[in-house]
Amino acid sequence: MKIIMLGAPGAGKGTQAKQIAAKYQIPHISTGDIFRANIKNGTELGKKAKTYMDQGALVPDELTCDLVMDRIQQEDCKNGFVLDGFPRTIPQAEALDAALTKIGQTMDYAIDVDVPDENIVNRMSGRRACLNCGATYHIVFNPTKVEGKCDACGNDTVLRDDDKPETVQKRLSVYHEQTQPLIDYYKKQNILKSVDGTLPMDDVFAAIVDILGE
Numbered sequence: 001m002k003i004i005m006l007g008a009p010g011a012g013k014g015t016q017a018k019q020i021a022a023k024y025q026i027p028h029i030s031t032g033d034i035f036r037a038n039i040k041n042g043t044e045l046g047k048k049a050k051t052y053m054d055q056g057a058l059v060p061d062e063l064t065c066d067l068v069m070d071r072i073q074q075e076d077c078k079n080g081f082v083l084d085g086f087p088r089t090i091p092q093a094e095a096l097d098a099a100l101t102k103i104g105q106t107m108d109y110a111i112d113v114d115v116p117d118e119n120i121v122n123r124m125s126g127r128r129a130c131l132n133c134g135a136t137y138h139i140v141f142n143p144t145k146v147e148g149k150c151d152a153c154g155n156d157t158v159l160r161d162d163d164k165p166e167t168v169q170k171r172l173s174v175y176h177e178q179t180q181p182l183i184d185y186y187k188k189q190n191i192l193k194s195v196d197g198t199l200p201m202d203d204v205f206a207a208i209v210d211i212l213g214e
């Protein structure tokens, strides 16, 4: 099963993708997590990506597409994968389609997690991330058991630099300009499904399982 998660920053793509990956036994591929791991490890890619991410801008397609194409061709992706945060532009979607066509495959589902802009700023200012293991929490909707400590690995949880309100506004406008057109792109391919992302997390997941099947 090959799935794309669509939706604004903070809509809940990562939260749902992790659960999809666990239930359907497929890898969760988050380009944001890959960039953050590169930043943490001080790689060249990380240094380049950080300058864009800190401004709320997209990392250029040249730095993003090859990375994903290599990743989806690895052995653990042979039964499918869930993409979270990719594609974010029409050229990225076209690069993905072209790579899959070459190996005689297509995407199965693009799931749009629909959340209006008014809810997004709250979501992002309350998000706390563990930069060690990638777990995500929310101070109100999904708090850690011990304040400021990751439930999974015990490391500190932090407000991401790009989750500060001024950067969130910029990320939202980038989303509307460059990423939202993908909704039509996948509608035309007949693989678009929408879920109401304002519902509690478990209800959103139940709606996704209804789409994907038990």
Ligand code: ADP
Residues within 6 Å of the ligand: 007, 008, 009, 010, 011, 012, 013, 014, 015, 016, 123, 124, 126, 127, 128, 136, 137, 138, 139, 141, 142, 197, 198, 199, 200, 201, 202, 204
């Ligand atoms: P994205 O991957 O789309 O950027 P996340 O999955 O990181 O978004 O979710 C953004 C924030 O909102 C996180 O703090 C997460 O815990 C919280 N969140 C996710 N889904 C819901 C939901 N259905 N209701 C309330 N909060 C949510």
Ligand code: AMP
Residues within 6 Å of the ligand: 009, 010, 031, 032, 033, 035, 052, 053, 054, 056, 057, 058, 059, 060, 061, 064, 084, 085, 086, 087, 088, 092, 162, 171
């Ligand atoms: P995310 O973790 O998905 O919210 O992504 C965080 C940031 O990483 C984004 O605001 C972008 O700067 C960058 N990023 C992640 N995925 C992509 C992508 N597919 N294309 C371009 N930039 C990306």
